[in-house]
Amino acid sequence: MKVKTRKSALKRFKVTGTGKLLRKRQGGAHLLRKKSKDQKARLSSKTVVDETYKEHIKKLLPNI
Numbered sequence: 001m002k003v004k005t006r007k008s009a010l011k012r013f014k015v016t017g018t019g020k021l022l023r024k025r026q027g028g029a030h031l032l033r034k035k036s037k038d039q040k041a042r043l044s045s046k047t048v049v050d051e052t053y054k055e056h057i058k059k060l061l062p063n064i
Contacts, residue, residue, distance in 0.1 A: 009060035013049065021049035021057055 014022045028043030035043075049057060
């Protein structure tokens with residue numbers, strides 16, 4: 001049987017050249033008028049997924 005990729009996970013995570021997983025930071029979607037310019041800039045950047053979640057996400061992305 002063919003192993004399929006979870007499309008929702010494919011849209012949310014990106015794999016770097018060294019094999020690390022990148023994700024978007026939470027909190028940058030709405031209620032932005034009360035957040036400072038520095039905080040909004042920090043929220044727009046990507047961050048590396050913690051090692052404790054890496055194996056679970058790799059199961060959702062078998063072909064990556």
